[in-house]
Amino acid sequence: MVQGISILVAVLFLAQVLFYTSKNKLQDQQALIWLVLSFSGLMLALFLPGMNTISQLLGIEYMPSLIFMLAFLIILTMLVSQTTTITKQQTQIKQIAQQLSYSMKYIDEIREEMEKGDNKSAS
Secondary structure (H helix, E strand, C coil), rough: CCCHHHHHHHHHCCCHHHHHHHCCCHHHHHHHHHHHHHHHHHHHCCCCCHHHHHHHHHCCCCCHHHHHHHHHHHHHHHHHHHHHHHHHHHHHHHHHHHHHHHHHHHHHHHHHHHHHHHHHCCC
């Protein structure tokens, strides 16, 4: 029963990732990460009974603890990855804002020079 529900949830998650990928709501790099994670979840659900053996080999008595630990490590890794992406984008936004400010100042200076030239020719 638990394995059936796990497989159903994993298939629904995979379908959701495929849907978002097909609608271009995920960038290719992010889509690849989510596809790998969803396939991994599906494989984990399919081989759930074998996880007991793996957890016992690792010295973990309660198999759901192993799954929780793996999920926790995956989430932490994804958070670090997202944080580095956000940091890179913040740096790029700052640079673009500085370039825009400089360009606006330059345009204003040119506009003032043109207005001065028009005033001299009108006199």
